Amino acid sequence: MEEVVRIVEEEGIAYNNPIVIEGLPDVGLVGTIAASFIVEKLDYKEIGHIESDLFPPVMVIHDGKLKNPFRIYSAEDGSVVVVLSEVAVPPKAVYPITTALADWFHKIDTKQPVISLKGLPMKNRMDIEKPEVFAVGNNERAVADLKAKQIELLEEGFIAGTYAMMLRECSKRNISAISLLAQCYPVYPDPGAAASAIETLKKFVTSLAIDVGELLANAEEIKLKARDLMQRTALSASEMQKGMEQDMPIMYR
């Protein structure tokens, strides 16, 4: 049977037990903004893409070159892999894309955590100067790692969307997965939250020698470019039960 989601890699890519950074679009576009900034600043190489009949029939043109909007990048030494997208993930594609990616992480045999960069929507974000970052780990190893790095855990609540399924699918394959959630605007692109997420990510990826000052200095420019993706992501989010993240679980302790 043909796979619903296909990971297409360039030939001859050597992975070196990589840390995987996932930055698919979600609230505040935190992951997308952060992942794009990392890839650009560290000059990571495009090594593949993700395709599926469930994705919108869209390609993107950069510098006159045709590109797939769902792309995979790698550091030169194969120690870091970044997954990002320039289009919103359709709700129907969430399960197949996370399953396919988790299978692929298993195939490239990473023993490092898969880290999703996401936003934690805050109604009062306007009054928060520096967004805090919280985390969810999918197993004891991941939680111990987060505690050792003194990253505050999200203790109670629902999580919804690609990163929730990424945690689950990685669990099934015994891969450690972590979601870093930066406080963000629910429906506005949030470079400030992306900067906070990168700062926390540096605790896991020591080679991430980038200054988020540039990201913050260009925040207005980024917000202007990210308007359309934010609009479409917000439309997808409502179908992904993102609203549930504001709910109190019945078994709250």
Next chain:
Amino acid sequence: MEIERRIIKAMWEHNGNLEPLCEVEDKEDEILVTFDLPRVSKENVAINTTEDMVEVIAKMSNAVCWERWGVVQKKITFQSFRKQIRLPEPIEPEKAHALLKNGILRITLPKIRRKVLINIE
């Protein structure tokens, strides 16, 4: 309908206006409307309200210029944000107030309320 509208309607116009991202929150006694307005300072924002509508026109400090964008195939410049929102309930324009902080404009629009105490028989 909303999704269809977004497919055919882009968030920009050829007259130099961009449509800002916005959110409307219907609270008990007021309607909260926020707009994302990068490159905008308070002096350059005009807010007009009636009982059932709010309109924001905001001039950017630096115009946005995209030179290589495929849709238009030429240089295009945007100077302002402009958006009109129809409100879900009538409000009292005179009691409305606004705050611009970190590029986000928040307008608080108190609803018209005529409270009548009902006696239980």
